Structures are given as structure tokens and as C-alpha cells.
Amino acid sequence: MSAQNVWQALARPGFLLSGWPLRSIGYLIVNGLTGLLTLVVAVLLLSAGGLLAVVVVGIPLLGAIALLGLPVAVVERWSLRMIDTRPVPDAHRTPPRPGLTSWLRTRFTEPVTWRELGYAALLMFVLGPIDLLAVTLGVTVPLALLATPLLLATVGEGEQVNVLKAYAVTSWPGAFAVCAAGVLALVACAYGLGLLAGSRGALARILITPTGSQLGERITELTRSRVRLVDAFEAERGRIERDLHDGAQQRLVTLTMMLGVARLDAPAGPLAEQLTRAHDEAGMVLVELRELIRGIYPPALTNFGLAEAVDELAARSAIPVDVSLTVPQRFSRPIESTVYFVVSEALSNMAKHSDADRGEVSGGYEQGRLTVSICDNGCGGADIDAGTGLLGLGDRVSVVDGRLSLSSPPGGPTRIVVEIPCQPLPNSE
């Protein structure tokens, strides 16, 4: 396995021949230059802002200095990949709303912005100069030493050359001795620059990556975005259902009516037979379309809520199902549809696999918790991981912070329970 970062590479024998010394140099140069550039921008902003502060427009410029850490951190995150292949997560939150105001509010209120500003200051005044100095020395000194014989032969005309403008070499043996020292210096500098880049990277990583609490925030954020996704998914289902209902379904009804009228007019014969077939076919499409729409989003759920929609499900079940579901309340759409589809899936599994001759759906809303259980008297042995149906439903249930549990010992009975902590919608009883 190849090295994942410069530290691992340093510990391996092939370090000098690998790309890591060059990567380290690249990293240090990018950061040194970034520090320099940031310093220039900061000075410009500070002077322009200071001058213009009297006419108010300067104040935003001064404010922009506080955000200097942001681009610096972006460059740092990008350049860190040169010396470390581990990802550097962005610790910033996504603003809750689009627009500049929301973005600014988010950035100014999150701690990571200020830590990045601190890193930018450190880079401008301390780390950047060190980076540049180290690279300059670490590259030029060994090269100069190595080049001594060459210089003696060319510029020195075989007589004298001043190594690093300090040490005069006048003989060939001396020149080759310096050259040999250059090889040693090259090795030392490669390791030195590698060590420096590694330490610098570690420091930057500590300063600009999320801390524990920020990870917590990101988990919250991810959870929220998952809920938003599910909500959007629900809304989309609703839209598709409406579109089908108002568009295709109405047209099909009209079509079957037209075909029905045409059948009345058609003289007996092959034409009438064709019409009859077309008419029957259109009628069947209408039935299929209605089933499809019910599968996308059952109208009974929208109009009457869980109890009625589950009643309807039970009425359509192939196995007789007793329903005692006491939920006069209405709940938010994702919760109602989650429970509905759990019951739907459970009943269809029951019909397919359980060998049961009686089912039961029961439950209610008590103490902030909606509980629905689906049982049968069948052969059991259901596995939540075996069918993707139940597993997917488990995921849906967990999105609304609920729990889906399955008990199905071999020999039965099977019992599926879904529990969701939730509040009913106001005025829904």
C-alpha cells in the first residue's frame, strides 16, 4: 500500500525517490505565497477601509478582513491534499436560506470563521515567511553545493569559485568534496522540508477542520437535510398524484365515454367489435391508472387521515384483517404516509408469505407517540433484511425519528410495530 501522507512516506525507505519531497515543497510554496498574498490583500483592505471609514463605505471593507480566513482555508484545504490524502472536511454550515444576508449571518456567527481568521493571521506573519524561507534555503543550498564543480569549471575558470558567496574553493578535490557535501545536504533538506510540511499540515488541519462539536452540528445539519429531502419527496409524490388525477385520468374518462358513445353508433360487424375491444381496453387502463395513483399517494390518506386510509387498505386485503386503530388526529404528511406505507407493505407481505388466515392492525396515539402494530396468525420467519421492502420502510421510519420492529419467530406469529414520536396537527380531532 502506498503512503497516505507525508508522515508515512518519511518513515519509508523510498522517500527520497518518491514524489513526496516535491509534494512537500509544492505545499510549502503554495502556502508561503498564499500568506504573502493574504498579507497584501489585508493591508490594502485595511488602508482602503480605514480611509473610507469616514464615508461609511469603508466599514464593509474592514468587515471583509474578518472573512479573510475563508479563502485562505479554501486554499489550505486544497493544498493539504498534496501532502495528505485524507479528506479535509469543510467545517462551515450551509446557510439556511439563499442570499447574501443569510450567508453573512451564518459565517459571522460560526466559530470556525474566527479560527480560520486566526490561521490566516498566523500564516501571514509567521508560517508564510517560515515556509518561503525554508523552501528557499532547502532548495538553493544543496543545489549550490552540488553545482560547485560545474561552477569551478565554467565561471571560476578552473581557479576559484565562492560557494554560497562565503567559502572560497580553489581546487578540484575541494570542489568535489563540496559537491559530496551537497548530496548530503540534499538528503537532509528533503527530509527537513518533508518534516516541516508534515508539521505545518498537521497544525493547519487542527485549526481549520471541524472539532467534535462541529461534527455534532454537521450531524444535526445532515439529519435536517435528510428530513427536508423526505419532505420534498412527499411533496413531489403529491404533485405527481395531482397531475395524473387532473390530467391523464380525466382524459381517459373522456376517452372511454367517447368510445362508449361510438359503440352505440357503430353498425354491428367488425368495426363494432374493434370498438368494443378498444373500449374495454381503455376501461382497464383507467382501473390500472387508479391503482397506480393509489400506490403513489392514496387519496383517502389526504382526505380522511390514517384511520380511514388503513381501513381501506384492510378492506382491500386478500386476508381478512381486523382494524382497531384509534387515531382521530391528523399528522404531518410524511408521518401519515410513512405509517400508511408500513401497513400497506406489511399487509401485502402477509398476503404473500405468511400463510395466515387472519390479520390485525391496531394502535393509537398516546402520550406523544403514534403506535401501530400489524399482526397475523401465520407461519412467521419474516426477515427484515431479506426483503428490501421492509428495510426501506425502516429507513423511512427512522427519518421521522420513529422505530420499526419486527418479531417473527419460525412458526409465527408475525408482529410488526411502528412507533413514531410526534405531535398531531392543530385542530385535527
Add this chain to the structure above:
Amino acid sequence: MPAASELRIVLAEDSVLLREGLIGLMARFGHRVVAAVSDADGLLDAVETHEPDVVVTDVRMPPGFKDEGLRAAVELRRTRPALPMLVLSQYVETMYATELLNAGDGTGVGYLLKDRIGQVEEFLDALDRVVAGGTVLDPEVVRQMLRRRRNPLETLTNREREVLALVAEGRSNAAIAANLVVTEAAVAKHIRNILYKLDLPQTEESHRRVLAVLTFLRS
């Protein structure tokens, strides 16, 4: 085949295509759509203005696209119990049927899937039956109700349930007999048993038939 008497109809349906189609269909069968509206408020106004013989209305209409048409129909059932009402719906909803029947005495009212419009003659026949004071429920509604309401209907035999289902669809004894391939006398006997088992009071027979239907809707 024009009907014996022209019906004056108020039609509420928000899909233009279907509305025009229905107007044409009614005209063909010798009826007249005196007002065709596209929402529930329009329906109430049109009934006020035109005093029709029968109302045919969709359930889901603007502005909310929920059950505005049904709400209007229920209101009309309360304010004008004698006005026959045929409600069409894209999908079967036993709650709607129950509400409709409960809003009045259960006569002169129908609830059908829109699919049935395609069977034009049966559809017009259903319209006539509603106008004549019958109760017409979509076979799909009846099927769902029979499956889900088990008390006190559990005491009925399968054949009695079949008969009750057909009664609920508004069929006459003769039609039921033809449908089940039995004699009318047998049908009458089944109906007596049903009325007895459902413990319905001794009143006029046709009214008791309606009550029998209502029993399983309300149970």
C-alpha cells in the same frame, strides 16, 4: 334512444374536456344541461338559479382540489332533500358515500366511479334511477363496504350479502333476480331475511330497503 322525459341537469365538473363530453352525452339521450360549472360555489349558485331536476357533480374541484364537490352535494342534500344528486368520483371513498347518504334520507342519491360514464347506457340508467328516487352506489363502494363492515352483516349468508349489495346499487327485485339467476320470489325472501336479520322496523318496504343499505354503511 332518447329518454321518456327530458331532464334539466346542472353539471359541475372542472375538466373542460370531460364537461363538454358529458354535455354532449346528456344531449344525445334527450336531456339538457342547463348549467355547466367548474367549481362548488358555481354549483350552489346554478342550483339556486335553474332549479334543475338533477345535479351531477365531481368530487374534487377548485379551489382546493380536495372534496369541494362533495361538500356542496352534502349541503344541497341538507337544504334540498328532494333534489336528486349524482356524485362522480375518480376513486372510491366509502366515507364519501356514507356522508352523502347520511346527509339526507338516502333516496334520490347516487355515488359512482367516473369509470362508469364510459358504460354510457348504464350510466344514463343510473341517472334515471337517481331521479326516480333510487339509491345508486358504485359496485366498488358496495364491495369495499361489505368487506370492511362485518357487524351486523356477519350474520348474513353469502347469498344475502349479494342481494344486499345489489339492493345498495339501487336494483329492483326483478333486476336482482335476473342478475343472480333466481326467481323474484327467492329475492323477496332473501330481502325479508336481510331486513329481519338487520332488525329493521316494520315500515314501508322501499324505505326499509334504504335503511338496510344504511345499516351497513353506518355499522
